[in-house]
Amino acid sequence: MKVSLHWLRRFVDFDLTTTELAEKLTMRGFESEVVSDxxxxxxxxxxxxxxxxxxxxxxxxxxxxxxxxxxxxxxxxxxxxxxxxxxxxxxxxxxxxxxxxxxxxxxxxxxxxxxxxxxxxxxxxxxxxxxxxxxxxxxxxxxxxxxxxxxxxNAIDIEVTPDKAFALSHRGIAREVATIVGSKLKTPINSVKLNPKSKDIVSVELDKKGGCTRYIAGTMKGLKVGPSPKWLAEYLKSVGQKSINNLVDISNFMLLEIGHPTHVFDLKKLAKPAIKVSWAKKGEKFDALDEETYELSANHMVITDTKNTVALAGIIGGMDSSVTDSTTEVLIESAYFDPVVIRKGSKKLNLLSEASRRFERGTDPNAALEAFNMIVQLMQEVAGGTLESVITDECSMCLDSTSVDLSSEKLLKYAGQEIPSKEVESILKGLHIDTKKTKTGWNCSIPTFRTDLKVETDLIEEVFRCYGYDNIKSSFNYSSIMQYANDEESTISSLKHHLSSLGFRQSYNNSLEDIEEVKLFGKDVVSVMNPSSERMNTLRITLHSGLLKNLDFNFRNGSANTLIYEYGTIFEGKTDKLEDITQKSSLSCLVHGDVFSKNVHFDSIPASFAFLKGVASNIFEDKRLGIKVKYSEQKHHYCDPYYSIIDGKKQVIGGLGIIKDSLLKQLDIAHKHEVVVFDIDPEIFTNYGSYSTKVEDIVTFPIVQRDLNFKMDSSIQVGDVVKTMKSVNQSILQNVIPVDIFQSKKDTSSKDVLFSLNFQSPKKTLEDNDVNAIITEIINIVSKKFNAKLRDN
Amino acid sequence: MSLDKTIKGLKTSFSKELSKSKTSKDLENFRIKYLGRNGQLASLFEEFNKLPVSEKPRFGKELNILKNQLTEQYQNVLGNKSENSASSDIDFSLPGYNLPDGNIHPLEQITSEIKSIFQSIGFSVAYGPEIDDDYHNFEALNVPKHHPARDMQDTFFINPNAVLRTHTSNVQIHLMENQDPPLRHICCGRVFRNEAVSYKSFCLFNQVEGLVINETSSFAEMKGTLEYFVQEMFGKDTKMRFRPSYFPFTEPSAEVDIWNSKLNQWMEILGCGMVNPNVLTNVGYDNEKYQGFAFGMGIERIAMIKYGIKDIRLFYQNDIRFLEQF
Structure with missing residues (x-):
């Protein structure tokens, strides 16, 4: 809200520069910025x-x-x-x-x-x-x-928070300035008794359902529309508003002067000088002053002249009954509308006006009469008219001030320190709140313009903010108790650091994506009802989609090698009902290109499926976690192959797969090599608890190492052979590792695989004889089972 | 005697030439020249053989000492050389292996930093759902359905009664519903705002919020807590101020600014306030007995201030050239 210093001076004398004023108001809770100085x-x-x-x-x-x-x-x-x-x-x-x-x-x-x-x-x-x-x-x-x-x-711009309806006018801000500088509020327009010329009465009928609890109306005749006097035009200009004509300007002026919206109808355009407040018919069309036509619903409150809708109550006037250059007679409205009714109505049409902004925050019911009175006076002065009718004031609401108790104990407990009683009383007095001392504190009488002050803490806030937050001394009494992160927290944090230490970069992607894209990854997608753009209308169903975008972006910007991961929430839902939606944490890694690029020392090492499988074992087989996993090939709609990673409790703890080329094409993901993904289910993973180590004794007896080279059919899976070998002996055969696979170009039907076997006993130094018997058995079994031939080295 | 002289001369030239032998090839040539089968030392022994018997004991002793000395000298040099023998064959100017360089996202780093500051004064960490019902995101937090305060947070709706949370305060409600006071928690996670995407705003951001509820936590304590946080986060000398503001879920409310001496202006970094008694009532707490404070901050904003980042979208683009700087 633009506030002019010139206008503020109508109400209060102050000796502050524009910058000082903005600063002081800011520290009172009215965030202000200098706009013209x-x-x-x-x-x-x-x-x-x-x-x-x-x-x-x-x-x-x-x-x-x-x-x-x-x-x-x-x-x-x-x-x-x-x-x-x-x-x-x-x-x-x-x-x-x-x-x-x-x-x-x-x-x-x-x-x-x-x-x-x-x-x-x-x-x-x-x-x-x-x-x-x-x-x-x-x-x-x-x-x-x-x-x-x-x-x-000279002017400032104030961001008035939604609770401070009382501050949406120059008088409202001036009240605050007056308490800041300690001077008295002036009354630029004195309320005078208005004498109507006739005994005409404007009939006003309120709706029994409520919504409008006060409506003041009266008519004026003999008006002359013309340019506004200089003083009036200048005030409007000081807040950047254009002068239109004297009648319109007066209504706008009153709004910015005391914050109470009023409306002026051209009397001759009304069916009769009568007002009926009621509700719109569903689907009713309304031509508003802003030259738009609105379709109203049954909970839009409207003002009618008993025949036609002439205004959308508290929001905007109608075109047909508006004041024009030829207007000579008017009906003036000054009313109180229910904040919720106005809020709903304006939200529904997405139509926010200066009037609706004030009504929906709550106006002062007493200001309605004040505003009416001032408008008539100004019209008489500026446009030469006279009050014709008796003033009708239909009112079904309480116009008295309310009272709220403030306990000094509560104030002390909230502040954490004493604020002197004298200080409290003087602060409240400055805010036009009358106080009466009680046994426990004060009984405070709240003026009707402070619609925001309803309970004790509202008053505590007023006291604090005027006393100055800076004057409340801070206290710090934490004993040095260290709260350790919970297990879940530390397990996930370790996992992230683990991945980063393996060379992965952590990614943060948008949770909102394009539905067309999300649907390529899964079918039960969760969408947003009111997206800001079509590209961001649906929640991600997997982290793969974002990681692929990262690959694409970086590839196109010159980085072919990508090792990235993300930890975040993914969403899935059969319907949009909350109970049908699952939202869970997920962790995915994506690799593409090389882990090590070709260089002077060695050839490239690709970020392949095998690499990610290595990452998976590195993570799961961490001795401190001790997760035993198995891989099981699964059908997957955008990965081929795809392996589920199953833990000892038969839970799917993760997965490993290569993204199908067809998906990469559909999404137009720039790439050169295979794109491999690896997922971890963080919920299952964290069930393995935080890393807790139990140390095993170190075996000091020497390791005996033997190599076996088998020729076997190409189709045989090396892992099966390893498993068979291991099954031969579980006490001293510690490990079997395939170390070389040779496939000749001439004969692709078979391959030579070199296995390295480690033997070690926890009890003694092994002799050749201990090992030889096992080796012989392994050779026999492998030869038979896989029809493999032992080759001499 | 001439043999004495020869021994002396040999000693000198041996040392001199040995010190000049740099490469392994030099050393080998040197060895052949002096210590080899036909080397200078060997020829000395030949001369010794020709000596009269009377002189043999003296020279025999001396020659043996000489042989040991020279061999030792040579071995020493050879030993030193062989320790870094590789170095002489290495082109040190070649680059080392280019190891993959992993990192933690800057937002994660800031979040961790904030978490550990609060953990050090006894706060626990809590999480909650990103899609929540209107009640937990708004109503329970004293933001009724048709209240202008709803305009403060542009909201994405999943259905008329479920929203993408606009703040992590929903976690506070879940916490309080499931736990009796006292409470000292921080909640972190993603929150969503239906705002146009630009360099200064994104459709989502990360938040850390704190909640302290007990019988005595006061405004003064809130100030002390947040001063501690700001000093830990931004440095001991950071100038800060508490300025009155409005949030529906707290009263009195404040905004905290820190002074940016480079830009010569205050920068808003967090919002806070005493928990509104209505919120306590909504979760079934006795608001006469219990009180406390809450605060919340945007991680992106803090990261931008701390790292001098000008465009919020960079956090979600995951450009490797950006990420590798963290």
Whole structure:
């Protein structure tokens, strides 16, 4: 909300610069930013346009000579309205305009220009940029602009939080400023008794269901629509609003003055001078002031003239009954609408207005009468009309102030320290809250404009914020208890570090993806009802999709080798019902290219299926976890092959697979080699608990190593042979590792496999004889079972 | 006597030449010249044989000492050489193996850092669902259905009653529903906002929130806790301020800014406040007996401040050229 210092001064005298004001309000809970501060602008003076002639080389530009009172400068200006004899805002060379726009010497179409004649937009006053800003003739050339525009246009922008409805006006902010600087609030428009000319009565009928609990109406006649007086137009301009005509301006002015929205109907356009507040018919079309047609629903509250809908209550007026240049008679509305009704109505149409913003936050019911009174006074003063009807005030709500108790003990307990009673009372008094001392604290009488103060903590907040958060001393009483991470937390954290130490980079991908893409990975997808873009309308069903995007991005940007992983949540749901949706943690790795690229020392080592299988054993077979896993080939709709990794309890703890080329093509993933993925189910993984080590005795007897070279059919799986060999002896045969596979190019039907066997006994040093018997048995069994032939080395 | 002289001369030239022999080839040539079968030492022994018997004992002793000395000298040099014999054959200018370089995502690093700061003062870590019902994300947190405060967080809906959580505060509700006070927890995870994606906002971000509930936790304690956090996170000398603000779930509420001396301006880093008594009532706590504070911060924001990152989208692009810097 733009707030003008000029306007604030209607209500309160203060001696603060724009920056100081913004700073003080910010520390009171009204986050403020300076938008115009003419006091900080140098080298800007009133300029006198002595001559304005056509630029010799450009027909749209003018060549002006501008006097700053002592010197004359040549200035090239593109504004159509610049003319000799005008007083203008002259930015001299060296000036810095809002937005850090520096003015320097410039050559424009061959002519040197020394400075600039400013438009309102360039000065940050309004959006006006069709021409330059023309000042009153009475200003003397050379007068610093800060003296001319500063008093009128210095302004700040305040972000008013949703709870502070009372602050959505200059008076509301002025009340706060008054307590900050400790001065009294002024009353610029005194409420006077209004005497109607006739005994006419505007009949007002409220709806019994509620929604509108106060409606004040009256008619005025003999009005003359015309331009607003200068003072009125200036106030509006000081917050960047355009003056439209005196009637419209008055209504807008009142809104920004005291924050109460009102509406003015053209009386002649109403069926009769009567108001009925009711609900829209479902599907009813309504032409609003903003030249849009809205389709209303049955819970839109509307204002009718007993026949037609003339306004969407509290949100926007109707086009047909609006004030125009020919209006002479009006019906003025000042009402109180229920915040929830207005909120629902405006949300449904996605139509937010200055009025709805205030009603939905809660307005002061007493301000309704005040606003009505002031509008009539202003109309009489500015547009020359008179009050015709008796003022109708249909009211079914309480207009008294409420009271809330504040206990001094609670205040102490909340603050953690004493705030002196005198301080508390003076703070509350400054906020127009009357206090009565009670045994336990204070009974506080809340003015009706503070709709936000309902319970004790509301008052505590007021006291704290005015006392100053800085004045509450901090305390720190944690004894040095160290809370260790829970098992789950530390297991996953170790896993991430484990992967990173193996060379994987951790990725964080968007959870929201394109439904078309997500569906390639799974069918029970969970979508967002109101996506911000079609590319992000569905939750990921696997982490593979994001990792593939990472591969694609990096491949296209020159990194062919990718070792990445992500840990995150994936989503699946048969329906969109919460109970049907599963959301679980997942961890996936993706590799492509090389682990080691070809170099002067050795050939490349590809990031292959075998590499990831190695990563899997490295993780699962960590002795501290002791997870025994088996691989079982599964059908998978986008991996071929795909192996489920099964733990000792027959749970699927992970998987390992190669992404099908068809999927890579569909998604247009840039790649050169096979793309391999490895998944871990973190929930099952963490059940294995944190790494806890039980040390086994180290066997110190020597290892006996033997090699066996078999020729066997190519189709035989080496792993089966290893298993068979191991089954021969479980006491001293410690390990069987295939160390070489040779396949001749001539004969592809068979292969030679070299196995290395390690023998070790925990009890003694092995003799040849101990090992030889086993070796013989292994040779026999393997030869028979696999029809393999032992080869001599 | 001439043999004495020869011995002396041999000693000198031996040392001199040995020190000049650098490569293994030099050394081998040297060995042949002096210690070889036909080398200079051998020829000395030949001369010795020609000596009269009376002189043999003296020279015999001396020659043996000489032989030992020279052999030892040679072996010493050879030994030193062979220790780094590889070095002489290696082209040290060649690059070493280019080992794969893994890393932890910057957001994860910041989250861990924050977690460990709070763990050091006794906070536990909790997690909760990313899709939750309207009640846990809003209503229980004192954000009624038709309240303007709902505009503060643009929400993605899964169905009219289920949302992608807009903050991790839903975890606080789940925690309190399942546990009696006292509580001292932080919750972390992803949260979602239906905002246009730009350099400064993304459709999701990571949050860490804290919750302390007991019979005495005050505003002063909240300040102390967060001051400790800011000093641990950003350095002991970090200037900070608490500024009144509004959140539906806390009252009084505050925003914490830290001073950025490079940009010469305050930067908002977290929101906090005393837990609203309505929230305590909603989870069945006695709000006369219990009170406490809550706080929350965006990890991306802190990471951006800490690492000088200007575009939030970089965190989710996973450009290796970005990731490798962490």
């Amino acid at each position: 003419f006091d900080s602008l140098d080298n800007l003076v009133v300029g006198d346009v002595l001559t304005a002639e056509k630029h010799p080389d450009a027909y749209k530009l003018k060549l002006c000579s501008v006097s700053d009172g002592s010197e004359t400068f040549t200035v090239v200006c593109g504004a159509p309205n610049v003319d000799a004899g005008q007083k203008i805002v002259f930015a001299k060379v060296g000036a810095i305009l809002p937005g850090d726009f520096k003015i320097g010497k410039a050559k424009i179409r061959g002519v040197e220009s020394f400075g600039m004649i400013c438009s309102e937009r360039e000065l940050g006053i309004s959006e006006e940029h069709d021409g330059i800003m023309v000042l009153d003739e009475s200003y003397k050339a050379g007068t610093p602009i800060k003296k001319v525009l500063g008093p009128l246009f």
